[in-house]
Amino acid sequence: MFEDVAELLWTGHLPPVPTPWPLSGVLPTASEQAGPPSRGASSLSPAERAGPSSREASSLSPAERSGPPLRATSSLSPAERSGPPSRGASSLSAAERASSPPRGTPSLSPAALAALLPRGTPPLSALSALVPLLAASDEGRFAAPPEQDKARARRIIRHLGAWVCVAQAPGRVSRALKEDTVAASLATAWDAKLKRAPELINRALILSADHELNTSTFAARVTASSGADLYACMGAALAALSGHRHGGSCDRVEALLTEVGRPERAAQVVHGRLRRGEAVTGFGHRLYPHGDPRTPPLVEAALSVRPESLRVRIARAVIDTMRDAGHPPPALDLGLVMLADALGLPSGAATVLFGLGRTAGWVAHILEQREQGHLLRPRARYVDPLPTRSGSP
DSSP states (O other): OHHHHHHHHHHSSOOSSOOOOSOSTTSOOHHHHTOOOOOOGGGOOHHHHHOOOOOOOOOOOHHHHTOOOOOOOOOOOHHHHHSSOTTOGGGSOHHHHHHSOOTTOOOOOHHHHHHHSOTTOOHHHHHHHHHHHHHHTOGGGTTOOHHHHHHHHHHHHHHHHHSTTTTTOGGGHHHHHTSSSHHHHHHHHTTOOOTTHHHHHHHHHHHTSOOSSOHHHHHHHHHHHTTOOHHHHHHHHHHHHTSTTTTTHHHHHHHHHHHHOSGGGHHHHHHHHHHTTOOOTTBOOTTOTTOOTTHHHHHHHHHHHOTTOHHHHHHHHHHHHHHHTTOOOBOHHHHHHHHHHHTTOOTTHHHHHHHHTTHHHHHHHHHHHHHHOOOOOOOOOOOOOOOOOTTOO
16 A cells, blocks of 8 residues: 555656546646746746746647646646537546536636745645645545545645645746655655755655554544545644654754854754753664664765755754764754755744655555444543642642
């Protein structure tokens, strides 16, 4: 089950089958696909910051109708939006018919979602807002057969990778959707300039993949046991991921590096935290007492591309300080933040890499739990507090 779903992340490429998205409004239009080249967030024009506004529709090309690998998403023609697909319903697969947008489906554009979000919305929060909006426009999501939900899951993961920038630069979403891989979509959405960015982002996704019944995976599985649809299960996992003891620990690592400020202050800040009994986030993992094996490839990647970056040097100084003080080696969270900083990704990117790397595992657990068919319903037993002796404090 996991191997079937994880193809998207292991290979880094989209599955070579046509998988139409069940939202007409989120598909980029012809004018959006021909958008301007990617630039830094500060150089975005007002039109780019506001997102694409043109709603011109292009019909599917003959090559697209014959079903090549999904490289870019074209918008539906007026005829397709208002009625049966122009290629004929009889030629559609069962999965395609189930995921075709119903008549009257409300559209959702990157600009529309951006208008609902504060400009400073973290990328994970933006994705958490996106998933239920996508669900509301997919009437075929309930009690869907596994094969249809596998196709649906691929589309969800694909769009999660492209919409990470929607709050800050909605105009990049359509360009990100044109990329061949999830990693390349993320690089485009975040306007990563480094040529190796997709390769290194893909490394981070793979190293962050399913990790037993971690909190977000368990949340997805418990939700699936209730009979909830795929979007609800993914939304539950994203909600659990946001907690500061799970995926949100990457945010705390970012805050630590910001507090340090410069490499020469690493020892002062670290020892000050330890003296006050405060945690130094990003070090030690209870499942890896001898060191988290996922971290060294990320640290190596960060040092290989931008060792001169201020935040990369700060992270290295913190690692050295913790090692010299005899504390555990760095965990995955610090490695992800270090790589994100080296690539020049925005704040919150490390948490998204952590989460998107687990999406294939979430889906595999969701489908497996449905197959088992029982409700996960732990029991709770009340235990009276121990009686205190009379006169004791």
